[in-house]
Amino acid sequence: MASLGELERAVMDLLWAGHEAATANTLRDMLATSTEAKGDAAGHEGKELAVTTVLTVLSRLEKKGLVERERGTRPHRYQAVSSREEHTAELMHEVLGSAPDRAAVLAQFIGSVTESEAETLRKLLGHV
Amino acid sequence: MASLGELERAVMDLLWAGHEAATANTLRDMLATSTEAKGDAAGHEGKELAVTTVLTVLSRLEKKGLVERERGTRPHRYQAVSSREEHTAELMHEVLGSAPDRAAVLAQFIGSVTESEAETLRKLLGHV
DNA sequence: TCAACTTTTCTACGATCCGTAGAACAATGA
């Protein structure tokens, strides 16, 4: 109930990266130039999208609770409801929460974490 | 690229729970009775599905790499490729992996973990 | 070997989601 499409994700990435509230037009331009000019790998973006397209995805993202907009200003300004980190962590909890044996999942999870991440975790858990 | 539909999930739950390889017929019966007779909350299951329906989802799950089948025996027998825990942990890694700042996500994640889970994690990380 | 039955594969349809955008409507500025 919170999976994103490719364009939706691209928009969230911009909102998360930028980040102050942005208008649909700004986002359209950003989408047109982002990841472009790299000439390298699969140039995902670089398409000149119609503004209505951007507005549609923004509405959908709003409905999903990922984005909120200021309706006061005229060109509405959109921003992410939570940071990418919060959102991602929340997703992780969602995934974890759907399991009957959380401890076992955590064990499995920790088992395949890089050493540096393990170190990060140890610090975060600050075992006294 | 690994999100499951409602029925697909129900089938995986059975394969993960039961858990020896099962035939499509067995699964159909299990789906019909599982979560039924509870008369309580939303009785999700309890539908008598057509066997072909079950076979279809099993094929799709196979294509997704979540299920494998023994083609030798005649009623093919299906089983989960990995345990629910492995799968869930993998999903968590997938979610985490898509973030630029993994450490920040982990911090956020740890921040909202229950104390008992924090304890579990400390043990798993075996300080020192 | 053949008919009857079981199992699997093929094909398909409706619902929902997502990318995409035109048409229509609303606000704003001159």
Added chain:
DNA sequence: TCATTGTTCTACGGATCGTAGAAAAGTTGA
């Protein structure tokens, strides 16, 4: 008030999923 800019409505095509019939393939008792 009119032209411009921004927003909402409506819609369509592709993909995924629940659902299952039709057809093909395999199995088995006689």
